[in-house]
Amino acid sequence: MKKLLSIVLLLMTTMVFAQNRNAKASFEVDGVCNMCKERIETACIKTKGVKSANWDVNTHQLDLIYNETKTNLNEIKKGILEVGHDLVNATATEEAYNSVHLCCRYRDEVVKDDHKDDKDK
Numbered sequence: 535m536k537k538l539l540s541i542v543l544l545l546m547t548t549m550v551f552a553q554n555r556n557a558k559a560s561f562e563v564d565g566v567c568n569m570c571k572e573r574i575e576t577a578c579i580k581t582k583g584v585k586s587a588n589w590d591v592n593t594h595q596l597d598l599i600y601n602e603t604k605t606n607l608n609e610i611k612k613g614i615l616e617v618g619h620d621l622v623n624a625t626a627t628e629e630a631y632n633s634v635h636l637c638c639r640y641r642d643e644v645v646k647d648d649h650k651d652d653k654d655k
Contacts, residue, residue: 553602
């Protein structure tokens, strides 16, 4: 019995230490402007355990640093979808997407084209 208890405690300790307190992740998030940037980064930072979130307007790349003992990528991505931004393998609901400002409607080709001019300057 003592041997079994020792093994269980050892496994539990190993699992706790295996989680990274400064995990890094990068993935693409759709958006078109600095208002999108603020919305995406704020959604990430509001997730407990996210230490840093930086979304690039030109590349659409989101770089994160987060504590795996407090959150996971699925929770972070869920928050992004809830504020109306699509991910590579997940689409925000129409209700969430329609809640973004009209100039942030990244699914609309006219809006995308309007923002291309801003990036060229």
